[in-house]
Amino acid sequence: MTFTSAFTSEKQPGVADRSAAETRGFVLNHTMLRVKDPAVSLDFYTRVLGMRLLRKLDFPEMKFSLFFLHRAIDGQSIPEEPGARTAWTFSQRGLLELTHNWGTELDPDWHYHDGNAQPQGFGxxxxxxxxxxxxxxxxxxxxxxxxxxxxxxxxxxxxxxxxxxxxxxxxxxxxxxxxxxxxx
Incomplete structure (x- = not known):
């Protein structure tokens, strides 16, 4: 579906009249959720929602891992070489980053605030x-x-x-x- 239009933005208080030239090329790449058990979350997001794991990055000195998930477009070519795939990952739109702080999966009482319980925040x-x-x-x-x-x-x-x-x-x-x- 292709649209051609002069539309740029709805007008509301606080909305800038135009985007600054300095922001040209800015892309919303990902949003991050902290997860208790990556195996359980990866199963849900890959099996139930059809996402694919692009990259896992481990940070042993800080004891956490990042999992970048993507819903590929049919026919999309993704680099196989890890370094090229990492750079490609950070150039995409609409990724989900799952962050796992090591050891949380072992604590039966551990849970993250979902943003919808009080005090509300993330939705x-x-x-x-x-x-x-x-x-x-x-x-x-x-x-x-x-x-x-x-x-x-x-x-x-x-x-x-x-x-x-x-x-x-x-x-x-x-x-x-x-x-x-x-x-x-």
């Missing part, structure tokens, strides 16, 4: 899907925990599921949301 990440009904059937068949199913609540056609650490993941089908937030 969720989001996946758009081509068919919401099929995605819900897939999540149901995999025993995924829900915060909200698409038919529940005031905003319909949007689901919220939980990952193994309790982080919320919004699931939506873009075509169903054209009227979202419109006054009637």
């Amino acid at each position: 969720h990440i989001c996946f758009s899907v081509p068919d919401l009904d099929s995605a819900i059937a897939w999540f149901d068949s995999n025993g995924v925990a829900y915060v909200k199913r698409p038919e529940q609540g005031k905003i319909k056609n949007v689901a919220f599921i939980k990952d193994p650490d309790g982080y919320w993941i919004e699931i939506l089908e873009p075509g169903r949301l054209q009227a979202l937030g419109m006054t009637r």
Whole structure:
């Protein structure tokens, strides 16, 4: 789908009239979630959400590992050589970084704040899907925990599921949301 338009930004208080030339080429590369047990989280994100692990980086002196996950576009070519793949990873859009602080998986009482309990902060990440009904059937068949199913609540056609650490993941089908937030 290609759009040509003069649209640059909605106008709201605090929104700059234009992007500074100095920001040309800036890309939102990744967001990071801390995870208790990387094997459990990697299973969820690769098996249930279809992401692929691009790179694992270990930092033994600081006792943590980083896992960079990506949802590849069909036909996308990813470098095999680790150094080239690392550089490529940091040039992409929309990656998920899972950070594992070593030893947390051994502590039965360890958990991270999901951002939705009080005091609220971080809220969720989001996946758009081509068919919401099929995605819900897939999540149901995999025993995924829900915060909200698409038919529940005031905003319909949007689901919220939980990952193994309790982080919320919004699931939506873009075509169903054209009227979202419109006054009637």
